[in-house]
Amino acid sequence: MAQDQFSLRMRAYDAWKADVLQTLEDFQQWLDARELNESENDLRIYETLEALRKDRLTLAFVAEFSRGKTELINAIFFANYGRRLLPSEAGRTTMCPSELFYDRESKQAYLRLLPIETRREERSIGDYKTDPLQWVSMPLDTDSPEQMAEALREVVKTKLVPLKIARALGLYDESQDAQFKKTGELPEQVEIPMWRHALISFPHPLLQQGLVILDTPGLNALGNEPELTVNMLPAAQAVLFVLAADTGVTRSDLDMWEHHVHRKNTSQHTKHLAVALNKIDTLWDDLKDNNAINASIESQRRKVAELLGIDGKQVFPVSAQKGLVGKVRNDEALLERSRLQSLEDFLSDEVLPNKLEVLRDHILREVGGLLEETYTLLDGRLQQTSKELENLRALRGKNADVIQHLMKKSREEQATYLRNVEGFQSSRRVLQSQAKTMQEALSLDAFDTIINKTRNDMTGAWTTHGLKKAMQSFFDGARETMDQVAMHAEQTRTLIRATYRKFHEEHGLPAVTPKVFSVDQYNMELHRLLEEADAFRNSPVTAMIEQSLLIKKFFVSLVSQARSVFFRANQEADAWLKEVMNPLVQQIKDHKRVMEKRLDTLRRISESRDTLEGKINELEGSRGELRRELETLSRLRDTLQRPLPDMVDETAAPLAVAG
Numbered sequence: 001m002a003q004d005q006f007s008l009r010m011r012a013y014d015a016w017k018a019d020v021l022q023t024l025e026d027f028q029q030w031l032d033a034r035e036l037n038e039s040e041n042d043l044r045i046y047e048t049l050e051a052l053r054k055d056r057l058t059l060a061f062v063a064e065f066s067r068g069k070t071e072l073i074n075a076i077f078f079a080n081y082g083r084r085l086l087p088s089e090a091g092r093t094t095m096c097p098s099e100l101f102y103d104r105e106s107k108q109a110y111l112r113l114l115p116i117e118t119r120r121e122e123r124s125i126g127d128y129k130t131d132p133l134q135w136v137s138m139p140l141d142t143d144s145p146e147q148m149a150e151a152l153r154e155v156v157k158t159k160l161v162p163l164k165i166a167r168a169l170g171l172y173d174e175s176q177d178a179q180f181k182k183t184g185e186l187p188e189q190v191e192i193p194m195w196r197h198a199l200i201s202f203p204h205p206l207l208q209q210g211l212v213i214l215d216t217p218g219l220n221a222l223g224n225e226p227e228l229t230v231n232m233l234p235a236a237q238a239v240l241f242v243l244a245a246d247t248g249v250t251r252s253d254l255d256m257w258e259h260h261v262h263r264k265n266t267s268q269h270t271k272h273l274a275v276a277l278n279k280i281d282t283l284w285d286d287l288k289d290n291n292a293i294n295a296s297i298e299s300q301r302r303k304v305a306e307l308l309g310i311d312g313k314q315v316f317p318v319s320a321q322k323g324l325v326g327k328v329r330n331d332e333a334l335l336e337r338s339r340l341q342s343l344e345d346f347l348s349d350e351v352l353p354n355k356l357e358v359l360r361d362h363i364l365r366e367v368g369g370l371l372e373e374t375y376t377l378l379d380g381r382l383q384q385t386s387k388e389l390e391n392l393r394a395l396r397g398k399n400a401d402v403i404q405h406l407m408k409k410s411r412e413e414q415a416t417y418l419r420n421v422e423g424f425q426s427s428r429r430v431l432q433s434q435a436k437t438m439q440e441a442l443s444l445d446a447f448d449t450i451i452n453k454t455r456n457d458m459t460g461a462w463t464t465h466g467l468k469k470a471m472q473s474f475f476d477g478a479r480e481t482m483d484q485v486a487m488h489a490e491q492t493r494t495l496i497r498a499t500y501r502k503f504h505e506e507h508g509l510p511a512v513t514p515k516v517f518s519v520d521q522y523n524m525e526l527h528r529l530l531e532e533a534d535a536f537r538n539s540p541v542t543a544m545i546e547q548s549l550l551i552k553k554f555f556v557s558l559v560s561q562a563r564s565v566f567f568r569a570n571q572e573a574d575a576w577l578k579e580v581m582n583p584l585v586q587q588i589k590d591h592k593r594v595m596e597k598r599l600d601t602l603r604r605i606s607e608s609r610d611t612l613e614g615k616i617n618e619l620e621g622s623r624g625e626l627r628r629e630l631e632t633l634s635r636l637r638d639t640l641q642r643p644l645p646d647m648v649d650e651t652a653a654p655l656a657v658a659g
């Protein structure tokens with residue numbers, strides 16, 4: 001059945017992750033056992049392992065109200081419950097954003113609800129997530145779809161509150177109230193959502209494998225809760241925008257698409273955007289033949305693509321409702337007619353493999369270099385050992401003079417080397433002061449200074465123009481900092497490069513290209529936030545009169561996002577500075593030891609010629625050992641770089657990727 005395809009691939013993806021996880025753990029142990037593990041490396045591997053464990057695939061459903069988001073989610077993912085799991089019958093409007101996922105930390109499946117009143121606080125939803133006590137929690141009984149469906153009805157609940165309260169929460173605005181426009185009378189009571197956000201955790205296999213589904217409410221929620229557009233949607237791997245065939249593309253659909261969903265010029269390399277043209281069953285007509293019906297569906301698809309300015313391939317005509325019924329009743333013909341499969345194929349053929357690639361790139365970026373460095377180091381040791389062995393073999397049958405001469409030469413080499421190491425120590429000090437400048441520029445203190453300045457600019461300047469100026473100056477400040485950091489990083493790298501080259505050329509240490517630290521990614525993220533800010537300024541919601549609360553909210557989520565960009569840049573710079581010299585330091589230590597050992601060997605041979613054969617045997621032994629270690633390391637490297645599991649062949653056992 002159609003759903004199995006996505007599940008199957010999700011399982012293959014999960015198996016791949018488990019395999020990589022195991023490999024990394026092996027690598028970590030391997031390093032530990034050989035005392036090759038610097039604490040920074042340890043941390044890096046640990047963080048990569050954590051990132052793998054926490055990896056999630058988020059799909060967000062966005063649309064105007066009543067287009068069928070919730071029904072689509074029910075049909076694609078939860079048809080196996082044999083009923084509508086999430087409330088999506090007529091008149092059941094989703095009132096708060098709902099995240100469906102699996103919380104490994106909790107033994108009990110749950111529904112957690114954040115009271116709407118928290119909108120008054122200056123805390124982000126992300127922040128509330130770390131504080132379960134602020135949520136109203138209800139257990140979900142996974143053995144009873146009825147109990148679950150019943151509990152999940154909470155997300156459609158509303159309540160009546162006095163006008164003043166609705167205003168204070170930023171949930172009433174007369175310019176949006178049709179009733180007020182008609183009668184000129186303000187309501188006494190206003191209907192508002194009961195909850196601000198819902199977290200739904202239960203052990204569904206897909207969710208257990210890391211799928212997260214974000215269902216959003218259609219009614220103005222994107223404008224009301226800036227955190228959704230600033231943080232949550234950009235973090236999703238795929239956003240599914242839903243339209244309905246019976247309403248076509250309305251003005252408000254277009255507004256939402258332009259202001260919140262479709263961003264031109266934004267880097268969307270990790271993100272997919274697809275449009276579901278839902279409710280095609282309303283075009284089914286018993287009096288028309290199939291060809292005519294298909295032609296009208298095709299023509300709608302083309303029109304939608306044109307209006308939204310996207311490729312027709314990104315538009316998927318479907319019927320969520322018939323798809324759900326088809327699956328529940330095992331009615332293959334109906335399911336096929338619903339065309340749900342093509343949308344599911346898109347998720348499993350495009351979104352999922354792309355996610356895997358992104359994750360693999362991340363892993364290789366984090367620990368791939370470490371593996372290479374370790375390999376280079378051991379390979380360097382192997383070369384040294386072979387050379388040493390050759391030298392010793394050449395000593396067979398040589399007289400005492402030759403050995404004396406060799407000792408003298410070795411001592412001289414050692415002295416030059418030690419002088420260079422001293423030079424190295426002083427360039428290390430230069431490096432440290434460079435590093436300090438870099439870290440200061442990226443510190444959160446520096447960030448807060450930029451923010452405070454902007455905050456002052458913004459106080460009282462709640463006009464669109466004032467807002468534009470303040471935001472522009474904030475982003476200019478942030479960009480300037482990043483540029484400075486980039487400059488320092490490049491200077492630092494040049495210095496390190498020169499040092500590496502010196503040791504390579506003068507002492508034959510293996511050539512290493514030092515790691516690069518780039519701020520490009522962070523600049524890109526800041527740029528995206530700036531675009532987000534522009535879109536927000538230009539959106540119809542911002543034109544509302546009562547906007548200061550909203551702007552404050554927007555600012556809070558924008559700042560928290562930018563702050564996290566700075567924080568990550570800071571952490572990466574920090575880790576980079578700690579690590580970038582490690583391979584060289586390690587090699588210098590290694591080389592020093594090799595030289596000492598050589599002198600020692602020569603001394604012993606000069607005292608007793610019997611030692612020579614013993615030493616040769618010893619070196620042969622360690623050469624064999626090194627070769628074996630390099631093989632192990634290659635195997636680990638191969639696992640990390642192994643081609644993506646073949647997801648095309650449906651008949652292949654999905655778990656075979658581990659072998």
Ligand SMILES: Nc1nc2c(ncn2[C@@H]2O[C@H](COP(=O)(O)OP(=O)(O)OP(=O)(O)O)[C@@H](O)[C@H]2O)c(=O)[nH]1
Nearest residue numbers: 065066067068069070071088090094218279320321
């Ligand atoms: N005919 C038809 N009706 C559908 C289809 N999908 C959903 N509906 C109906 O459309 C209405 C809205 O569906 P929902 O899934 O609640 O829509 P939503 O986009 O989640 O709406 P909000 O939660 O209000 O934002 C319900 O009455 C559904 O039964 C479909 O494929 N065909």
Ligand SMILES: [Mg+2]
Nearest residue numbers: 069070093094
């Ligand atoms: Mg809904």
